[in-house]
Amino acid sequence: MLDIKMIRQKPDFVKEKLAQRNVKPEMIDELLSFDAKRRDLILESETLKAQRNEVSDQIGQLKRNKEDASEAINKMKSVSQQIKDLDDQLREVEEKQTSVAAHLPNIPATEVPVSLTEEGSEELRKVGTPKEFSFQPKEHYEIGENLGILNFERAAKVSGSRFVYYVGDGARLERAVYNFFLDQNNKAGFTEMLTPYMVNEASMYGTGQFPKFKETKAGYEVDDGELSLIPTAEVPLVNYYRDEVIPSEQLPISVTALSPAFRSEAGSAGKDTKGLIRLHQFNKVEMVKITKPEDSWDALEALTHHAEELLQLLGLSYHVITLTTSDMSFTAARTNDLEVWFPAQARYREISSCSNTTDFQARRAHIQYRDDDGKLKFVHTLNGSGLAVGRTVAAILENYQNEDGSVNIPEVLQPYMNGQTIIK
């Protein structure tokens, strides 16, 4: 949520910045006109309320003295009716204003590449060199199916498309990967959590999924819409602190959690229909940081570098890009994506997304801290995958495949596989 006072003060700035994210400037004008109307109504209503409070006090006095108060009471009847009418109007305007405001994305940070499409992202660095093969490398799902460690057909029978069974060494490899990630995150100072996988509407709103997520049916709802399956552990991790004032000495907070992520993938029909890349349910180790405003940009750097380290330890080559203004998620002010090399497709694919949402989520979720002057301020929240587990498994299968169809296990994962060095 953007600060309405800031929008009021700098409407042109907001229009310009949000235009970079495909938001029509008329939306800001509309918002401001609701805001002006709302404040007019508040002023009118509150003037009458002050009057009512005063007269009610007098009525109380008269009643206590056993005197007649019917004149004042009658007068107040019409005033109360006016207040009720004004408050009805006010509620209506407020709803409209909130509805517009809830659809405005975060203001992109200044150094974010401006583009109305995903084209134009900036490559920050390239690490490692794409692996050369002396044979034609296979796609990860082909390797997995051949080895009998991934089964998409059975998953389609049991659930539908975009689901998978990991079998035997496949399941063990997945488990090795996320245990490795969690251990590394612990080492880096993240507190491990296990969270609810179903969350209420307020939580989905707090982290900025709702209302858009609901409107585009991007997720899954259960219990008649009371609860949503989490699309990422970012939701329960950030909302853990919702409606709270965090003691400033506890900042920065770093938490991490493994969870399944549930996504309907509405609108991505035909994309990545095979394999582990795009599923309705996948495992992800998520990292969340909560910082004071002045620390969040350094924290984004650190978060990105930590995610990179995971790939480096796994011996996977990747590059880091900064997403364009319109390619970022709704809540982000800046997003660094890590894309890992997939040899069969000979291209980089997203495996982690690290974002600074500044105070955007904190405003929605009311997460504050008290600064040195004792004033309440909104924290900054950051999130990053560390990492997407399924895609990591896919990357390992492709990058560590041998010509005979077997797959070497990356050295750092071998301890997690009882010393096993190869899947064949």
Next chain:
RNA sequence: GGAGAGUUGGCAGAGUGGUAAUGCACCGGACUCGAAAUCCGGCGAACCGAUUAAUAUCGGCGCGCAGGUUCAAAUCCUGUACUCUCCUCCA
């Protein structure tokens, strides 16, 4: 799923229709070389609005949340969330 009880300020805790007691904590002052204790005074989150360069002042709101009744609601009515206890069920 069923029955009951509860939810008031940072904490404890009164308040059954007249506009949130009191205590602790906190802030300021007095006393003191200083502190503690004591005394005096203040302070009730957050939020919203008006005036303001700002500090600030005034007003609204505010008793889990949302509605309703009333001139007036912490108090009455309806719905709902959460916590606790019991029953049922379950891992």
